[in-house]
Amino acid sequence: MKLKGIFLFITVATVLGCESRLTFEELMEKGGRYTAKGDAERAIEAYRKAVAQKPDDTAAHEALGNAYYQEIVTIYRQSANNAKDWEQIKRQGSELRELAVAEYKKVLQKNKDNWKIRYRVAVELFNQKKYKESIPELQQVIQSNSKYAVAYSVLASCYLGEGEYDLALSNIEQAHDLDNDDGHYYFCLGKAYYFMNNTNRGFEMETRLKDIRSVYYRQLIVDPISRTIV
DSSP, X not given: OOHHHHHHHHHHHHHHHHHHTOOHHHHHHHHHHHHHHTOHHHHHHHHHHHHHHOTTOHHHHHHHHHHHHHHHHHHHTSOOSSHHHHHHHHHHHHHHHHHHHHHHHHHHHXXXXXXXXXXXXXXXXXXXXXXXXXXXXXXXXXXXXXXXHHHHHHHHXXXXXXXXXXXHHHHHHHHHHHHOOHHHHHHHHHHHHHHTXXXXXXXXXXXXXXXXXXXXXXXHHHSTTOSOXX
16 A cells, blocks of 8 residues: 555544544534534534434434435525436435424424424424324414414414315414514415405405505415415
8 A cells, every 4th residue: 555545544544533532512513513604414414423422412403403404405406407306306305304304303302392393393294285293283382382473374274275264264363463464464365265265355365465565465366276375
């Protein structure tokens, strides 16, 4: 083996050895630095090692879950040259979401009152159209933070997906009572009415949005029957 090759081998071995000797606190700090730099891949590596050292530490699981989501953003910024590339990007994103949710659920096992983490899990279930599973999670979020208006909006969307229209409209009203955002209120009602095939009331909400010159007006007329109202 040439001297240069030997030197390279020793250097790599030394670096790996130092890496393996890092404490939990050092690994968490390292993950934080990588996260701040936007290097999600290395952040994931550091947080995984931290979790391996302290499997019961909720902060490590949360940080790892967040890093997975950061990596999703990186992946979706990649250019897709064709449909096959785009399908691969979506598949990778889906796999990372599952990994993130798995970490968040470990946090909730230790800290059931962490409503912010529970909300992330609920939204992910909603995005997967798992409305029945998302509803109890959102109800617990609201139980922990009854003034979190957006949770009511997502819950309304879940009820729409399940055909529970009265509950959907009720939650839209509760969200409006909290945030007093008339534009978003008319937008949510419009989406709900169109979804319920009540075109007259849907058009009425369109008119109200137009009258107040809301940014939501164009969103409603572009996609009036989407299941999502948030």
